[in-house]
Amino acid sequence: MGPQGILELSGQPLKIEEIASVAHRKRKVAVAKDAWRKVNASRSIVEGVITSGETTYGINTGFGKLADVRIADEDLKALQHNLVRSHASGVGEALPEPETRAMLLLRANVLAKGHSGVRPVVIETLLSLLNHEIHPVVPSRGSVGASGDLAPLAHLALALMGEGEVFYQGKRTRACCALKEEGISPLALEAKEGLALLNGTQAMAAVGALALDRAQRVTLLFDLAGAMSLEALRGTPTPFDERIHAVRPHSGQVQAAAHLRYLLQDSEIRESHRHNDPRVQDAYCLRCMPQVHGAARGVLAHVREVIETEAGSATDNPLIFLDENGIVSGGTILSGGNFHGAPLALALDYAAIALTDLMSISERRIDRLINPDINEGLPPFLSDTPGVSSGLMIAHVAAAALLNEAKVLAHPASVDSVPTSGGKEDHVSMGMTSALKLRQIVENAERVLAIEMMTAAQGLDYRLPLKPAREVAKAKAVVRNCVPHLKEDRVLSGDIEKLTAEIQSGTFDVWRN
Structure with missing residues (x-):
């Protein structure tokens, strides 16, 4: 510096x-x-x-x-x-x-x-x-x-x-x-x-680096959204026990489990059903958060290493090398292929798959919060007046649409190659496509995260007067400062976009870990 x-x-x-x-x-x-x-x-x-x-x-x-x-x-x-x-x-x-x-x-x-x-x-x-x-x-x-x-x-x-x-x-x-x-x-x-x-490779690296910066934020905040959902659904934090993850010690999984344990401390909701709950296990979208969220952490850590290495790499052709003493007369000019974007293309496609999987597990939690068949006694579609009001029914539909688009975009661009330049450049990376796709997937993921946070906050309102975990309660207060409780049907697009903007601006970054 x-x-x-x-x-x-x-x-x-x-x-x-x-x-x-x-x-x-x-x-x-x-x-x-x-x-x-x-x-x-x-x-x-x-x-x-x-x-x-x-x-x-x-x-x-x-x-x-x-x-x-x-x-x-x-x-x-x-x-x-x-x-x-x-x-x-x-x-x-x-x-x-x-x-x-x-x-x-x-x-x-x-x-x-x-x-x-x-x-x-x-x-x-x-x-x-x-x-x-x-x-x-x-x-x-x-x-x-x-x-x-x-x-x-x-x-x-x-x-x-x-x-x-x-x-x-x-x-x-x-x-x-x-x-x-x-x-x-x-x-x-x-x-x-x-x-x-x-x-x-500086175009794909630039787009990819800034998309990754956003992806790392959203990945860690899915832990927070998941913790809010688990509390609203009266789930158990037992699957996040340190001993479980010590015997499968993928670093991302261990970190995600520790983050979830921190987020779920001091919960009145948890204590209210600790000893009288007939359920044996939660659904996978709750129980397997450390495994799924942690895997995404691991992917993004790898992609980060690739991009940071690329940022300091000589990628044009031909390249000029001085002798070990830096004497000009001892220089050599070598033609090679460091301009090929394969390292970035593959890594950015990997990140796109990871983000899409996070959106997928989040969408399942949103459905579980609004679905009257499985939402643990919460009102249908989290509506104060079910039937008269549709509640958050279509917010979930929006999340499903965003997920569908991400699934299409998650198809790897790096598996394709179209020969160019009269066949001289006969294998190409399509890395810029990988970067642009990742950017759009991250944007979709930010909106799905906003929808889950909004939905979980609504569910937590119905658990009052019981208080959720300390950190969950703080996060819910931030959500409520941005999006009020849904008493009757209103246009939700503005709420989703406003909460998404707060996520993008770093308002929730205090809960990143």
């Missing part, structure tokens, strides 16, 4: 929280002083290739199927600009500004690692856009995830050149105008720099 909280880059792995701080809270970013030596040294190797006349892919050749075409020295600058313009073929709605900010951050960090052969001014211009809040308009569709996120990154690079459009001061405007306003000179790309900006 630099002065006054500035995030300093040297190509290091970046934590999800660091990415989010730049994306959402507009933290300032700079390059660490000791990173410039490798950046300058690798650039010297590129310039040495040009001077020697040696044919090297990415420096003085065409790209993809045209990699065998040698480009004359006088055309190298035009080659880089044409590369960016031709690859800026994205379509669809633009990425939100936080995701674009994360892209700028991640791309600058990768180049600062010193394996890309770009001039320092390329990295400086990326950070100038970021720190001056000039956000390139990046269409969300058009990447197959190898050779990296070509189209999204081309739109990012286009803005550095003063071309294309950006979001600036709340408006969509021409990039050249925004750069001029902030005194930033448009970048004139030189040999290899266009390719270095385009090859990489």
Whole structure:
């Protein structure tokens, strides 16, 4: 960390929280002083290739199927600009500004690692856009995830050149105008720099990182919603006993069980039926929360490791390596495939499956709360006047619809591949699709969580004067501050969206564990 909280880059792995701080809270970013030596040294190797006349892919050749075409020295600058313009073929709605900010951050960090052969001014211009809040308009569709996120990154690079459009001061405007306003000179790309900006996984990593940040919040808060539901249904916390989980010690499961034990302490509702309850066991959606919620924790921990590793990885091609002493004359240029998004695509698909399973078990708890056949004496559909009022019947239907959409989206994008570039790029990751799907699933999960919290709070109202567990009572009070008790039918859409916004803003984060 630099002065006054500035995030300093040297190509290091970046934590999800660091990415989010730049994306959402507009933290300032700079390059660490000791990173410039490798950046300058690798650039010297590129310039040495040009001077020697040696044919090297990415420096003085065409790209993809045209990699065998040698480009004359006088055309190298035009080659880089044409590369960016031709690859800026994205379509669809633009990425939100936080995701674009994360892209700028991640791309600058990768180049600062010193394996890309770009001039320092390329990295400086990326950070100038970021720190001056000039956000390139990046269409969300058009990447197959190898050779990296070509189209999204081309739109990012286009803005550095003063071309294309950006979001600036709340408006969509021409990039050249925004750069001029902030005194930033448009970048004139030189040999290899266009390719270095385009090859990489920073679009899928940016969207995936910010989706994961939200996913981790919602996963832990499903423990809270589940605890509220268990209390409303007069369930037992016995299945969360530490001894049960010690003999199946998956870390996520152990953590979830401990979190549930904490949330369910000091409950009058529990004491009221501890010794006179004819039920032997609760349904799986209550009893198996540590196993299901814990498995999701484990998945997201793995995905977090993948994204944070990727954030500090050199992902363009070719890559430049100095000898162990960093001597320019000992450098080597190697072509490889670090731009392939498979690690991210598979991980993000995994996260999508985990979030969908959490939504599934939550939907079962919502049904159990409103279903008069199984809701332990609560009013049908949690209505004060069943029949006259439908209560929370259709809130459950909304949850079912959100779950259905998530189930469709949870189909992995990474199992598909469409050969591109004349068959040269014959296996691709589809990682950007994985990232965009995950983002939508997380949004659906936030709304299902809101519906369960709202439904459980209504159920707890009917257990009065008995008090729920201390932490459950606090959480219910926060819900009630946002959504009042449903005395008679009203439009519920606003309630659901309001509670969802509170979840997204961090109001319930005190109960994350």
